[in-house]
Amino acid sequence: MKSLYLRIYATLVAVLLLFAFGSGWLFQRRIEQERAQVDVAVNERLEAWGDLLERSLPGADQPPAVQLDAVREWSNRLRLPMALDDAKGIRIGSSESFDRRMAEGLGRPYALHLDDGRTLWLIRGGWRQANREARERGGERSRGDAERPGRASAAASPRADGRSLAERSPDVAGSGVTVEATAERGDDAWRGRSGAERRRLPPPLLPFVPAEWQRSAGLLVLLIVLFAAVSAAAYPVVRRLTRRLETLKRGVEQFGEGALDHRVDASGSDEVAAVAASFNVAAERVQALVQAHRSLLANASHELRSPLARMKMAVSMLDDASPAQRESLKREIDHNVAELDALVEEVLLASRLDARHDMLQHERIDLLGLAAEEAARIDAAVEGPAVFVNGDERLLRRALRNLLENARRYGGGDIGVATARLADAAGAPARVQVAVSDRGPGVPEGMRERIFEPFFRLPGHAEQAGGVGLGLSLVKQIVERHGGSVRCEARDGGGSRFVIELPGDAGG
Structure with a gap:
């Protein structure tokens, strides 16, 4: 029996039936004894009347x-x-x-x-x-x-x-x-x-119990013995249930004390096993979230050190620099400040996306028009039909901008944006696609998943190329928050192609 409440219900019903049948059997035997005693007494009286009437x-x-x-x-x-x-x-x-x-x-x-x-x-x-x-x-x-x-x-x-x-x-x-x-x-x-x-009278209820007990307080004693037997039979079922709950409680306490890798036993198919499985899933998510935050904090601290060190050096050189050098140092300081500002902004946005699930402002968005506006900033070509999605324009604009900036920084020329409507099976929700392509060195197949991790850079991509390694990670967070997916694939003829798929708007 899989359901826990059915198991408890069946156990209680069985216990009650056992108690009822046992009590009824004892009561019936008691009635039979009393009836037999009455019959004997009446027959003895009839015998006495017979003697009396015989003489009268x-x-x-x-x-x-x-x-x-x-x-x-x-x-x-x-x-x-x-x-x-x-x-x-x-x-x-x-x-x-x-x-x-x-x-x-x-x-x-x-x-x-x-x-x-x-x-x-x-x-x-x-x-x-x-x-x-x-x-x-x-x-x-x-x-x-x-x-x-x-x-x-x-x-x-x-x-x-x-x-x-x-x-x-x-x-x-x-x-x-x-x-x-x-x-x-x-x-x-x-x-x-x-x-x-x-x-003769019928045999006593229990041969080993004195008859006088059974005629008085013995019946109460027998009922107590029956109740004790029923309680003993029900104890293993209840104890097994409470033992599993106690194990689950200890597992939750260990997880709460900081053992984030601790999991509880989820064997079985009843409600306790379902709760244990749900706890393990939640523990996996909490552990992944905590590890991501720890990684984010460590990487952000590391990324902050480079522009801060460059700013510190530029400031220390200002007093002894010539007028021409001062202008160059000021531009270096401004560039480092802008880099710090971008890093802090992306870290804050990533934290908000992880912490809040209600920050989206749903509205109907022309994805082709949005892509054209962002592509114009870097002179990228745009093609494809008009497609519409339902989502947050500010976040989707940020995702497209990050992809285009990544293509400009590492992909060289020939950057293009293409939209498309995907043909799904009959009755399935419509989906749309937007792809950003470049002619850069491409991404090795074994690293096409890792590039969406926070602060991950391909080997050989130095800090001088710009960026802090959060751009593609933010793209993935934003797209998944909208119910879509993003992937990196090789472009025909060389280069990379980043593809975003989103649920289409019913009106588009």
């Missing part, structure tokens, strides 16, 4: 009506839906609440198998519904008695036959009762005190 219901030899009255009586007293089947499975009768609950599909009947072969059916949880029904009918029995059916007295209200519901033959006392739930959903069977197998 009339015997199987009693008339069905007596048995039905007893079932309904105990159903009302316990507020528990009941039904009774004989040994053959034929329904003897049921309470109204049992019939209503079965008709509404509420609850699930549990079977209590009595020792005499009869089956007593109970619906678990029916006492809550019975409480509401009793309140609606204005019943006077207390809720406490309803929710504690085990406290029902063995001495029940007398029946019409003179016997209480608790009066049973002694042979049923202490007999076992089997409790069985209807297996509609494949539930495990649960048997009572007859020696049959009881329903």
Whole structure:
């Protein structure tokens, strides 16, 4: 995954999903444990009720009506839906609440198998519904008695036959009762005190954690352990990210302390790698700019020494010179002052071009007319169509003047200026060209790039030829600032040809 924010987002989503699934699993296991415990408690209560009812219901030899009255009586007293089947499975009768609950599909009947072969059916949880029904009918029995059916007295209200519901033959006392739930959903069977197998609880959440912990503060401990595991899993991703950022920070600090050649690791394809690559590009530009300024300062200092030394010598000779010599010395001083002025002006212009990117004054310029004006100063020939560019007239004039002065100084005669429109591919922006040609000794091919460096002179070109070595460098800066390019190439028949290419104006 290349994008850093997608990586972080995916990590957080994965962590949250893991935490959610883990918490949900723990919660589900906890619910299952609680439900199983409730089932066991209810089944134990059903077993106790079975013992109670075994001793309280009339015997199987009693008339069905007596048995039905007893079932309904105990159903009302316990507020528990009941039904009774004989040994053959034929329904003897049921309470109204049992019939209503079965008709509404509420609850699930549990079977209590009595020792005499009869089956007593109970619906678990029916006492809550019975409480509401009793309140609606204005019943006077207390809720406490309803929710504690085990406290029902063995001495029940007398029946019409003179016997209480608790009066049973002694042979049923202490007999076992089997409790069985209807297996509609494949539930495990649960048997009572007859020696049959009881329903077991599900295994604990974690076998190595005490069960009492899991029933109380253990769940909180498990969640803390899960959170620690999630945090440990997310740490390597976050640490890798922060480590790369720390490395980038140290690299920037080293560069800021003066190690201009220091670069940071830009491996990778995410945002951190992109920032590192951008920093390296910016560092390259800053280093090149600082080195250029250092070179400019050193070369300017060197170039200033020559005219200053000549001026110092001329001034020292004025007192002892003859009138004719004084005139010559004054002209020498004026020439050196002009050279110093030109050098300072070119250094300042080069510095401004490096420092400011908003100094251009854009206007539509007739490049042919501008070239003709500058060529007239040295009697150079001009040819070509009228071409127009959008730029700063003052700077473009300075570039053409520097090229023409360079041709006059080193190229001898036969200086020419030619303009042209370049044929580009369909849809490409139009470009124009202006070329300055001379018949000088030419520039060796290996030095055609270096001549545009500040203060560079070809071997054998002495200071007496004039110039300080900044003219062509300024031409390159000005042309590149206008979105163009400049190059030096050999001229057919000997000499040099300096070619400037610029974006053409849409109207020209």
